[in-house]
Amino acid sequence: MEKWRIMYIPLDERPCNYEFPKMIIDISDIDMIRPPKEILGCKKKPADVDKLWEWMRQNIEGITHLVVSIDMLVYGGIVPSRIHQKQVEECLSKLLRLRELKKANNNLKIFAFNLIVRTPSYNSSEEEPDYYKEFGERIFRFGAFTDKIDLNIATEEEIKEFNALKREIPEEILEDYLRRREVNHKINLSVVDLVKENVIDFLIIPMDDSSKYGFSPMERRKIMKYIDELDLTDRIYSYxxxxxxxxxxxxxxxxxxxxxxxxxxxxxxxxxGKNVIPLLEDRRLGETVKYQIIAGGGIVTEDSEKADFILMINPPSEITQQIGDSWNSYLTRRDVGDPERNLNEFVEAIKDYIEKGKNCSVADVAFLNGADNSLMKLIKKYGLFKKVLSYGGWNTSANTLGTVIAHSMVSSFYINRDNFTEDRKERSYRFLFLRYLEDWGYQYEVRTKVAKEIDKYGVSYFDLGEKEKIISEVIKGELEKFKKENLNEFDYEFDVYMPWNRLFEVGIEVKK
Structure with a gap:
C-alpha cells in the first residue's frame, strides 16, 4: 500500500503552529515531517529561510502533500512578515522556489496559506515595528479612514481627522509602514498567480486580526477582485x-x-450567536464557520443524522464582547450570567447527541483568549469531558474553530469506520486534554493568577527576562493543581515552557 506523507511548513515555531497540526495528524495513519525547530527563528528573529529551503528540497521526494506557510517561506515567520525591510524581488525569488518543488515531484499537491498582514488598533511594538509603540493606534485609525475614503463613505469629520493624522504620524514612519504593506500585497498577488499556474493547488488568504474598515479589508478587496478575474474563486478562500x-x-x-x-x-x-461579528474579525460568525468547514475539506449539512460530527458552538454576545474589549479585562475576566446564551440547554443537547451515538465537538468562542468558565463547569458537572470528541477555546474565534474542526475531522473518520484503535483514541485524548488544560486551565485561570503576581519577580507580562524557567515552574504547579481539581480523569503528566518568553501564550508538552 502506498504511504502518504505530508510535509508541513508552519507559520512560526510556537506550539499552535508547530505542534498542533502534528498532534492532530498523528491520530491518523499518515506521516508528517516538519523542519527542525531550531531553524525556524523566534518571534522577531526570522527563520533561516535558505536553510529551510534546503531542508525542503532535500526531503521533497516521496511527499504527497505540502502544507506551507508563505509567510514562513518568504519572510521567515508571522512577526518577521510585519517588520521586514525586504524588496519585492527578493521576496519573489523565495516564493518562486515552489515551482522547483513541483517540478521535482510531479505528484505533489501544494496547499498554501499567506496572511493579509494585520493592523492592530492599539499602541504596542510587541509584534510590530518599534514605532508602533507610539503610533500604532493612530496608524490603525489612519487605515480605517483611508478605507472609508476609498469606499466614498467617509464623513466630513472623518476626512478632517484623516488629514490631522497624516500630519501627526511622521512621514518616514508612514512611508515605511505603507511600503512594507505594498511589498506584502504584491507577494499575495503573486501567490494567486501560482494558483493560476497550478503550482499551488489550493490557497487560503486569512485575514489576521482584522476589522470592518482598514488596510486589511482594502487589500482583501483588491486581491478578491484579482482572484475573480482569474476565475479562481473555487481554489482560493479568504476569511x-x-x-x-x-x-x-x-x-x-x-x-x-x-x-x-x-x-x-x-x-x-x-x-x-451566528450573527455576531467576533472581536478581531470582519464578518458574522456563521459565515466564518462555513468557510472553516469547507476550507478543511468538509461540507455543512442541515441534517444532524447525516453528519460525521456535530459542531456545538458557544458564540460571543454583546456582553461577552464588552468584557473582552480591553486588554485588562483578559486578566480580570469574571463569570457572566448572559441571558443571550442558554448554556443549560446547550450542554443538555451535547449530552443528548452523545447518548444517541453522535460525535460531538465544542467550539467555545464566547470570549477572546480563553474558555467560558460557566460552560466548562457545566460540562464537568455532566461528566462529558472524555465523551466530547474535541474542544477548543483559545485566542480568536477563528483560531478555535479551525483547530476543533481539524481534530474532529481526523478522529471522526476512524470512529465512523470502526477503526478508532486504542492508540488513536489515546492520541486524540492527549490533544483533547491539552486543549482543556491550556484553554481553560491556563488562558482562563492560571494566566490571570500569575499575571497579578508577576511584579514580584521583577519582570513584566510581555517580558519574563531571565525568569522564564522559574515562572514556567510556577505555572506548572498551578496547572497541576487545576488538573487535580478539574481534569483528574486524564492520566497525563506535562511540562511547561513559555515559547515567546511572555505570559500571553504557554507551551505545554503532554507526556505519553
Whole structure:
C-alpha cells in the first residue's frame, strides 16, 4: 500500500503552529515531517529561510502533500512578515522556489496559506515595528479612514481627522509602514498567480486580526477582485484567521488523501450567536464557520443524522464582547450570567447527541483568549469531558474553530469506520486534554493568577527576562493543581515552557 506523507511548513515555531497540526495528524495513519525547530527563528528573529529551503528540497521526494506557510517561506515567520525591510524581488525569488518543488515531484499537491498582514488598533511594538509603540493606534485609525475614503463613505469629520493624522504620524514612519504593506500585497498577488499556474493547488488568504474598515479589508478587496478575474474563486478562500490554518490545511490534506468530504452539522448556544461579528474579525460568525468547514475539506449539512460530527458552538454576545474589549479585562475576566446564551440547554443537547451515538465537538468562542468558565463547569458537572470528541477555546474565534474542526475531522473518520484503535483514541485524548488544560486551565485561570503576581519577580507580562524557567515552574504547579481539581480523569503528566518568553501564550508538552 502506498504511504502518504505530508510535509508541513508552519507559520512560526510556537506550539499552535508547530505542534498542533502534528498532534492532530498523528491520530491518523499518515506521516508528517516538519523542519527542525531550531531553524525556524523566534518571534522577531526570522527563520533561516535558505536553510529551510534546503531542508525542503532535500526531503521533497516521496511527499504527497505540502502544507506551507508563505509567510514562513518568504519572510521567515508571522512577526518577521510585519517588520521586514525586504524588496519585492527578493521576496519573489523565495516564493518562486515552489515551482522547483513541483517540478521535482510531479505528484505533489501544494496547499498554501499567506496572511493579509494585520493592523492592530492599539499602541504596542510587541509584534510590530518599534514605532508602533507610539503610533500604532493612530496608524490603525489612519487605515480605517483611508478605507472609508476609498469606499466614498467617509464623513466630513472623518476626512478632517484623516488629514490631522497624516500630519501627526511622521512621514518616514508612514512611508515605511505603507511600503512594507505594498511589498506584502504584491507577494499575495503573486501567490494567486501560482494558483493560476497550478503550482499551488489550493490557497487560503486569512485575514489576521482584522476589522470592518482598514488596510486589511482594502487589500482583501483588491486581491478578491484579482482572484475573480482569474476565475479562481473555487481554489482560493479568504476569511478571518491565522494561527489555526496549519491545522485546517492538514485536515484538508487528510480528507484529500482519504477521498472523503466530512459532513458537519452546526448548532449554537444562542439563536443570535451566528450573527455576531467576533472581536478581531470582519464578518458574522456563521459565515466564518462555513468557510472553516469547507476550507478543511468538509461540507455543512442541515441534517444532524447525516453528519460525521456535530459542531456545538458557544458564540460571543454583546456582553461577552464588552468584557473582552480591553486588554485588562483578559486578566480580570469574571463569570457572566448572559441571558443571550442558554448554556443549560446547550450542554443538555451535547449530552443528548452523545447518548444517541453522535460525535460531538465544542467550539467555545464566547470570549477572546480563553474558555467560558460557566460552560466548562457545566460540562464537568455532566461528566462529558472524555465523551466530547474535541474542544477548543483559545485566542480568536477563528483560531478555535479551525483547530476543533481539524481534530474532529481526523478522529471522526476512524470512529465512523470502526477503526478508532486504542492508540488513536489515546492520541486524540492527549490533544483533547491539552486543549482543556491550556484553554481553560491556563488562558482562563492560571494566566490571570500569575499575571497579578508577576511584579514580584521583577519582570513584566510581555517580558519574563531571565525568569522564564522559574515562572514556567510556577505555572506548572498551578496547572497541576487545576488538573487535580478539574481534569483528574486524564492520566497525563506535562511540562511547561513559555515559547515567546511572555505570559500571553504557554507551551505545554503532554507526556505519553
Amino acid at each position: 478571518p484567521g491565522a494561527d489555526e490554518v496549519g491545522c485546517t490545511l492538514t485536515a484538508r490534506a487528510f480528507n484529500d488523501i482519504k477521498g472523503v468530504k466530512p459532513a458537519v452539522f452546526t448548532r449554537y448556544s444562542s439563536e443570535n
